[in-house]
Amino acid sequence: MKNKILILIIGMILLMGFISAGQETLGVFKQGTQVQLLQNCLDSSYANITRILLPNGSYYLSGQTAMTKSGDDYNYPYNETNLLGEYYVYGNCDESGNKTNWVYDFEITPSGKIASTGESILYFLFVIVLFLLLILMMYFIIVLPKENERGEQGNFIKVAGLKYLRFILIGLIYPLVLIILNLVNGLAINFATLSIFSGVIGFLFEIMMKVSWIFTIIIILIIGYNAIKDSNVKKQIDSIPRFRI
16 A cells, blocks of 8 residues: 555656646746746747746736847846746737737746756655654654663662663754755755745754754753763662672
8 A cells, every 4th residue: 555655656746747848938047046038929029028927826017018129039037036936927929910929937946956857756765764764763762761770669770771872862863854854845846836835844944953053962961961860870879788698
């Protein structure tokens, strides 16, 4: 059943790649940079942009906006590229004396690049593997001892060394979550339907990166505190007289 679900997801990713490949597109550009909107209209006296559909579903421009002519080519400098995702440009011209409507799209990503279908599948598989590893680590964090072993009277009888492995696993959880967020964000920015999540994931990633040093210091302090505490506990255990029969 799990294999069928995985095959279905991979098939959907491939299908999305084929659909996007068949659309007329201007290309992929970096977020926040100027995009030269181009259109070729043979023997046309004008070319206008009527509207631009933004990734959030709203429209930019109202009415006819004239493009600048250079031979049979027309261009319009577009600067409102802060939103991630696909933009659709609608316009018209009088190509060869006939009014012609045209439309094409372009995509905005943080880097100005977009991963191939194969790279997206690889990202997805990495996310699955790392997520399973995260669950496994959380399982061991739950089952490993949290404190030293006590006797029937409640006194410590043994220092539990495995609890330090638990602290190490807790420390590794944080960078693992960061890696997963980075991979998921990489997937989100490559699909227009998921690009709305890339901003949220990217913001969460940035916040976690900024406070990672605080988490690291806390883990080191916890380990140091327990090491000192366990050293005293071990001395107390060793000082208990052993009776021989």
